Amino acid sequence: MQDYYEIRWHGRGGQGAITAAKILAQAAYLEGYQGVTAAPSFGAERRGAPISASTRIGRQTIMVVSQIENPNVVVVLDHTLLKYDEVTSGLIRGGWLIVNSWRHPKELDVPGDFNIATADATRVCSDLGLVVAGVTVVNTAILGSFVRATEAVSMSNIEKAIRGRFSDSQAGINLAAIAQTYEMTRLERRG
Amino acid sequence: MGTRDCQHICAESSPAIGEAGKTGEWRDSFPVIDPEKCVVARQNKPACFLCWLYCPDAVITKTVPIQIDMEYCKGCGICAQICPAHAISMIREQ
C-alpha cells in the first residue's frame, strides 16, 4: 500500500471504465484515504470508441486537477486497446499494467519496465450473465485484479462501495465476478 | 435632497391614472359621437361597445350613453374607424 496512486483506466465507451474509476475512489475513501478523485476523460461520450478515465488516491486532499501523465497503475478493460501507444504511455517503472485478457502476462508482448497482471474477466462475467444491452460488463470484475496486484484497497471496502451503488441482487453478481477475477489474476513482476 | 427618500432599489410605482402625464395634450384631433347614429344611444341600453373594446387607452366608458375621458384621449381615431354605425367623427383641434 502506497500513500499516493494515480490510476488511468482505458476502455471503450459503454464498458463502464468511468463507473469503475468512481467505485475505486469510493472504496479508497472508505479505506481511509482523505483525498480521492475520479474523472472521465473530458469530452463527448462515444459508445465503442476508446475512452479513458482516471482515479487519484492520496492521504491528503488531491490538489492536482490536470490529466494524469505518469500513472502508477493502468487498467485496460479491453485488451484490443493495447495496440494504442497511449495506453501504456507514462506508466512508471514498477507500476502495474492490469489487462482484461485470457492471455498470460508474458504472452501480451508489451514492452516496458512495469509489472503486468491479467485475468479473463470477460469469461467470468459472461459465465455469470453480467451482460448489459448485449455488452459483457467487466468494469467491476477487473477491480478484483486491481486489488490483487496493488493491494491499495481491501476487498471488504470494494464490497462496501459496490453495495452502496447497486441493488442487492446486482451487488451479489458483481461481487461474485470480482472475487472470481481476484482468484484467477496472474501476476508478472518485472519492474 | 436626492432621490433616496423614495426608498426604492429598482424602478417602481403604484399603478395610477396619469402615470405618463395628461396624454390628452398629445391630441391633434378629437372624437365626437353622433347620438343619432350610436347604437347604444339609439337603443338606450348596453349594446355594441366596440369603441370601448378597441380603445387602446381605455378612455371610453362602457356606459349608457358612452363617455370619453378627454383628459387622456390621445385622438388616435381607432374608435371612429371601428364604429359600425359610423357614429364617431374625428374633428381637428383648433
Added chain:
Amino acid sequence: MAEKGSTRILDGNNAAAQGAKLSRVQVIAAYPITPQSPVTEKLSEFVEKGELDAQYVAVESEHSALAVCTSASTVGARAFTASSSHGLAYMHEMLHWAAGARLPVFLACVNRAIGAPWNVLNDQQDSISQRDTGWIQIYARNNQEILDSIIQAYRIAESVYVPVMVCYDGFVLSHTEMPVNLPSQEDVDRFLPPYKPHTILDPANPRNYNLVTFANPRVNAEGVLCHGYMELRYLLQEALQNSRETIIKVGQEFGEAFGRTYSSTLWANRLDDANTVIVAMGSLVMEATVAADILREAGHKVGVLGLRVFRPFPKADVVKALEKSRLIVVFDKNISYGLEGATCSEIKSALYGSSVRAVIRNFIVGLGGRDVKARELVDAVNRSLLSAKEDDLTREYPEWICAI
C-alpha cells in the same frame, strides 16, 4: 469546529444540485447544455421524487429560463438556474435585467469555452464575458466550495438584493468526483432564513416594476421624487461596492455553522514570505499550489493568490495580499481580445496608486479544455523570474501557453 453532516463522493454538478436542494429553492428553470446538463437532470429528479418542494419549469431556451427565474423572484420565490457557454451568452440580456431589477436570483455557471469553433470543454470566457452585467461572481476551486458557495450565495443575494453567479470549471470539477461534506438540512435551514423579497406582486396592493424610467428623476403620482435611470444604476454599483462586507460576514457565519470558513474574498497560500505570487481563479488555484510547492523546493519564495470573488473585485484585499510581491504571474483562462487576460487587467488596476511595485507577467492558459499542468505553471514562473526587471514592469500583451 469539527465538520458535521455526512461526506459523499460527488461530482461538481451533483454538488451544485445538492446545494440548491439544501437551499430549498422554490423555482428551477434551466435549459440543458454540456457540461451543465447533469445539474438540471438531478434537480428535476429531486422534484419528481418529491424530495424537493419546487416548481421545475421546462423552458425552450436559456433566455426564457432566466425570465422565469426573474419573474419567480419578483413574486417572492427563491429561484435557481444554471448554464454554460453559449447558454449563458444567450441569457445575456436577462442577466442585465435580473441585476437591474435587483432580484436575488442564483445562477450556477459551469465554465465552458464559447464557439466558434465548437468546443464543449473548460475555460472561463463565458462568465468573464458577463462580468459587466451587475452580478456578484464567485469562483469555486473544488466541489465542496461549489456546494458551500451556493448556500452562501442565497444569503448574500437576499441580503444585498444582487443576483449571484457561482462559477466552476466544466469537466475539471463538474464531472470529477471528490469527497464533499453535505451539511444537514436542519443546519442549513438555521443558516439560511426564508427569502424576503423587496418586491411582491399582490393584487390588493398592485405595483409597477421596472417600468419605463426617464433620464431625470421624476415626481410620481403620489408626489414622491423617484429615481431616474442613472440613480438606479448608481444604487446597483453601490450595492456591489458594499457587498464585500456581506460576502465576508456570510462566509464567517458559514464557518461558525459548518466548520468551513470563507472569511476572505481571496485564497492565500504561502503568501507570508513570498516575493513571487501566482494569481489564478477556479480549479487552477489548486494546480497552482502544486506548482508553488515545486518552486519552493527549488528555493524560490512563491505563494499563490486565488481570486474567490471576482465581482465585486476585492481591490483593497488584493493590494494587501500582494504587498510584499516583487513578481506577480497571472494565469488567465480567458482573454479580453486585443488586450490581455481579464484577471491580469483587474490586478493591474487594483495596484494603481498603491505602494506595490512588482513586475507583472500574464499567461493565457487552458482555453477550450487545454490541460494546464503544474510543470507548465512552473516553467512560466521560471521564465518570468528570468525576465523580471524593474524597467520592464509589464508587457504590452500576454504570453500564451500553446503550440503556436
